[in-house]
Structure formats: structure tokens, C-alpha cells
Amino acid sequence: TSQSIITARRSTTCGLHLIAFPTNAWVSMAQAMLESVVSRLESVTLRLERLEAGGARTSTAPAAPPAPSPVTSNASSSSTSASVLAFESLVASHMTPLAAKAGEIGGEVKEVTLLLEAAFKQERGVLDVMSKCKKPVDQSALQDVFKSLAEAVGAVGAMAEGKRTSAFNNLKVVAEASQALFWVASDAALGMSLPAPMVDESWQSAEFYANKVLREMKGVDDKQVEWVKMLKALFMELKAFVKQHHTTGPAWNAAGKDVGGLGNASAAPPPPPPPPPAGSLLQPKGSASVSGSGMSAVFKELNQGEGVTSSLKKVTDDMKSKNRADRSGAVPATTSKAAAAAPAPSGPAASKAVKTPKCALENGRKWVIENQVENKTIVLKAEECNTRQTVYIYNCAKSVIQIQGKVNSIAMDKCTRTGLVFEEVVAACELVNSQSVEVQCSKLVPTIAVDNVEGCQIYLSESSMHATITTAKSSEVNILVPGASKDDDMVESPLPEQFSSTYENGKWVTVPVLHSAG
Helix, strand or coil: CCCEEEEEEECCCCCEEEEEEEHHHHHHHHHHHHHHHHHHHHHHHHHHHHHHHHHHHHHCCCCCCCCCCHHHHHHCCHHHHHHHHHHHHHHHHHHHHHHHHHHHHCHHHHHHHHHHHHHHHHHHHHHHHHHHECCCCCHHHHHHHHHHHHHHHHHHHHCCCCCCCCCHHHHHHHHHHHHHHHHHHCCHHHCCCCHHHHHHHHHHHHHHHHHHHHHHHCCCCHHHHHHHHHHHHHHHHHHHHHHHHCCCCCCCCCCCECHHHHHHHHCCCCCCCCCCCCCCCCCCCCCHHHHCCCHHHHHHHHCCHHHHHCCCCCCCHHHCHHHCCCCCCCCCCCCCHHHHCCCCCCCHHHHHHCCCCEEEEECCCEEEEECCECCCCEEECHHHCCCCCEEEEECCECCEEEEEEEECEEEEECCECCEEEEEEECCCEEEECCEEEEEEEEEECCEEEEECCEEEEEECCHHHCCCEEEEECCEEEEEEECCCCCCCCCEEEECCCCEEEEEECCEEEEEECCCCCC
16 A cells, blocks of 8 residues: 555653654645745845845945946956056155155246146047047147147256246256157057157157256255156156057057047037027117118218318317427327326236346356346456356356366356356366357366357367357357467468268268459
8 A cells, every 4th residue: 555654742641652754745745835835935035135225326426327338348458447447546655755855845846846747647648538538530639638738748847947047957957857758659550659669768868858857956955856766667657658558559449439429529608609698680880870871971071062071170270280389290299187097017027027137046047147137347257266166157148257177067148248257167167158259268168068159269278279159040150279388469260151962972962162352
């Protein structure tokens, strides 16, 4: 017969009763219990899913964003996103500490470093556009992308122009190095360098001035020495960044959206035009001008006959030139109130008038002589100078400067009708942007550089006759050297201004043009 399952249970009388269940009955009961458990699990799972969905809605924005289109999803690839994140890390680890160090120095160093930081922020914006957009074909659209960056880098370079200040080398090193940020516009098809070499070339141009700062500030201002080292580390890190993320050129997103579409999406719509004025646009102002305007009014007045001159003023006898007491033709000076109340000059003219003369030693390393007018008593005595000091002469007119000691170098900039007399220079004497100047060396000078000078007389001593003289964009440069004997006059020789170039044996040969009187 059918098999049975034997179970035991404890009775109320502490005895054991054996109960037999048929096999079919046990299977039916087990299935019913399993179905009940599964039903309960399904209800619990459904409740958990509802709770999870409700919690997600409360933790995010009120409205879920729409599903991204294929273009949008491709526009944020992993490589470009990594590029932007790596650049942000570069700014945080190198640019921010550099700005903090410049804040400790202060002055123009702080100002130019903050401008450089603003340029790096603009470059971050360009990288963000490159990571989301494809490269524009239209050059005007491409220039719009780089416009803010170009303005920021231009502001850095503008600080290094004009008058040389005590921080001139600091300004020049930042101005030259900031050109490296234009690697985003490099294009190998146009013969431009790749991004990494472009950054390296910019720093090589800046390193000339960086070494000047290190040489002048070593042992004088350790903060500026540290500032130069941090600046170099910043651009070396920038070189490594572009070499890793933009090896063969600026990496635009080929599957991204157009630059114009990105700008329209982010920019606010333009304001509506103002409402038109009341009345018809074709109707002239004033009803009286309608009847009296045009050529008809002219002919109407001509037809008046003698009455056309009735509105003219009568010329009296005292107004006639033959009856005037003063017939010299000179215009008398005006005495009107408007002329008496003329405003004081402002702008560049006023700033030029208030410039004060200066002759002082800055940071123990640089003599600054500027804005001297008709002063022929400027003397730097031998005990006041040494070979580690430089002399910078700027914006002087009709003056004479004497340097009795031995200095490192001398620079004369933007001077007119000014004389310079010095004994000995270790490096070079530079004449820049000047007119009608005279320079005399009584002992030794190894190099003289003349750049953009009109009219220059250079007197050399017997020991300095072998000096190297370099000229560029200059005219009327004459060199005077001692004669054959002490009693002879000095011999004057003009330097060539015109040159002739010919192509010979595979290279260009340039010689000065010689003029003969025969």
C-alpha cells in the first residue's frame, strides 16, 4: 500500500504519540508553504523597490534630466575629461602656491602673478570647450574661443612694456613664459610647433630674464629666488601635461557639438530691441517743417525778389575793413570767460608734467637715474659704486651723468641730448630709444650696444678701442678714437647705415654700402 511518514510529538501527558501522514498529503502541504513564502518575498521586494525609488527622487533634483543624445554622450569622453581634471590639478598644485608666494613679495610681482593666474583660468575654460566641442572650421569662430585667453595673456605682456622699473626682469620672465599658454592654438599644418615644444621654447625665452632675477636677488631676497623656481616648476609641469594629454596637437572632441551651439546654450539671449517712437517713421518732426522743407522752399524764397535780403544784417561803416583802426590782420587774443576757465590738462600730458627727478640706489644693486632735465651735476662717486651694481638712466634731457667708479653695466633709455661719462664697465653699455646722445669711456668697456638711436657720438679711450659695437635701427652713429699721438686730435669714423646683400655660393653675403665722391 502507500508509504507513510512517521512523526512524533510530545503530548500533554508527557507521552509520545506516533502520527502517520500519507506521502501525497505531505507534498501538498510543503508546496502550499513554499508558495506562501515566495508570495511574501515578492511583496517585500516590491516595497523595498518603492522605498529606494522614493529616496532617490528626494536626494536629486526635482526634475530628472532627459536622456542624453548620442552627440552629448560622446562629447564628454574620458580622455578630454581627464585632460581638464589634470589641468585643474596642475593649477591647484603649482599656480596657487606661486600666487601665494607672490603675495608675500607684493608690488608688481604680485600684480603680474595674479594676471598670470587669471590667464590660466581662461585656459581652463578653453580646455573645457575643447573637451565638449569639435574644432571649428571657421577661423572667426576659433578666434572667439581664444579671445578671452588672448586678452588675459596680453594683459600680462602689457605690464612689461614702457618704463623699466625695479621689477622689470620679473615682469619680462612672466610675459615671455605666458606665451606658452597659446599651445591650444598650435597647428602643425600651418608649420607651428607641437604643444610640448612650444611650451619649452617659451620658457627658454623667459629663462634669460629668470637667470637675471636669480643673479640679482641671490643672497638679497630669498622670496624672489623661490618665486622664480616655483614659476619654472609651473611651466615644466605644463610641458609634461601637454605632452601627456595633447601630444600631437590640441585634442578637440571630434564627436562633440559645434562651438556655436555650445555658446548659444550657455549665453543669455540678447535683450529685445527698444520700441519704435510714436508716429510714422516717414513723417518729419514738426508739422511746420513739412510745408517749408525741400527745394520748393528755396525757390519760394528766391521768388520774393528784393524781400529775400530783408533778414540780412546791415554792414555799418565801422565794420568795413578800410575804416578799421587795426589793419595788421592779426587775430586779437580772446578774453572770453570760456578761455579763462579752460580746464587744466589731464591724461598723459598732466602725468608727464608731474614726473619728479630721481637718483637713488634700489635694493643695493641698481642705480636708477630718471626724469632729469638740464641737470649737469649728477655724479656717482667711486666709493658709491661697485662691480655688482648696474646703472639705469631713463627719460633724461639736456643733462650730463658722470660715473666715476667701476660698475657691472650701464643702460641709457629714452634720453634726449644727454651726455654720459664713465670710467669702466664689466659687461656692456646699452643705448636704447634715444636721440642726440654722447657717451665717453675713459678706461675700458668690452661691449657697446646701440638700438633705435638717432644721433650718437661715442668717445673711446686707447684701452677701449677694441670694444665690440653692435648697432640696430640706428642712424648717425659716429665713433671717435685717439689719434696717432697725444697731441693729435681724435679721429672720427661713421658707422655704416646702409647694407647690400648678394647671394653667393649658396648663402647671402651682406656688406656695407660705400659711397665715393669721385
